[in-house]
Amino acid sequence: MTLQQLKYVIEVANRGSMNEAARRLFISQPSLSNAIRDLEEEFQITIFERTNKGISLSKEGAEFLGYARQVVEQAELLETRYVNAKPSPQHFSVSTQHYAFAVNAFVNLVREYGQEEYELALRETKTYEIIQDVKTLRSEIGILYINEFNDKVINKLLKDAGLQFKSLFTAKPHIFISIKNPLAKQSVVKIEQLEDYPYLSFDQGEFNSFHFSEEILSTLSHKKSIMVNDRATLFNLLIGLNGYTISTGVLSADLNGNEIIPVPLESEESINVGWISHKNITLSKLAIAYTEALYEAIGGDS
Secondary structure: OOHHHHHHHHHHHHHOOHHHHHHHHOOOHHHHHHHHHHHHHHHOOOOEEEEOOEEEEOHHHHHHHHHHHHHHHHHHHHHHHHHHOOOOOEEEEEEEOOOHHHHHHHHHHHHHHOOOOEEEEEEEOOHHHHHHHHHOOOOOEEEEEEOOOOHHHHHHHHHHOOEEEEEEEEEOOEEEEEOOOOOOOOOOEOHHHHOOOOEEEEOOHHHOOHHHOOOOOOOOOOOOEEEEOOHHHHHHHHHHOOOEEEEOOOOOHHHHOOOEEEEEEOOOOOEEEEEEEEOOOOOOHHHHHHHHHHHHHOOOOO
């Protein structure tokens, strides 16, 4: 095994294509394929599953990738410290459902710990991808919710991936609506009152199952529904179409302005929002600082 082989695996995983990875690495595709096959034979594992449709990480390949990232990053830190003789840029990545408090915490992290050089990533993405990102160490921290409905599915995925869930807060369902929505002045809204308004939700891609939905009460039927991929689009549609979405009730006026408000939804349901990480891998300094920033952003204590 060589560092170069590990870098090859990481690049192929990032690109999802042997040809594209070879192009970016400035080597031939056969040379790249042979290097990875040699690595697979050395460790007696299949890192990439190869089909007519392309390549994808195997289960054991995802685990191998997580360790490969750590080895390569540590090697780069050594080179930076002893060869380049300058402070290394800080690295940290978080994957999250679409929560404003997660963005606020990230902003505070950068303000407090950002040096002249850093490589940070904040990924607002799909529920299944959050778990995969943390599993493969693409991100150290993931943020999602668990409730009675999705508990078995999510917790099985976390257990299989060797991940742990730590609670941030428990919330009752709220709707997010425009301040101009006719329901905006109510102290609480009943589900039947929402029937004629467009329901907005985040697309979960190929894992668009009720159990991966970001919105609580995901099994409810709707006469009008629209799926979106990002928070800005969802909020624009809340205003432009008098639509609604169902979430935690936690909003940020700094990020989202004052045109969107939360209104309690009459329901016995509740959701437990928290963060996930690897059970047996020590968090970096920035990851620990970010979890502390999360608790501060929601006004709680860790």
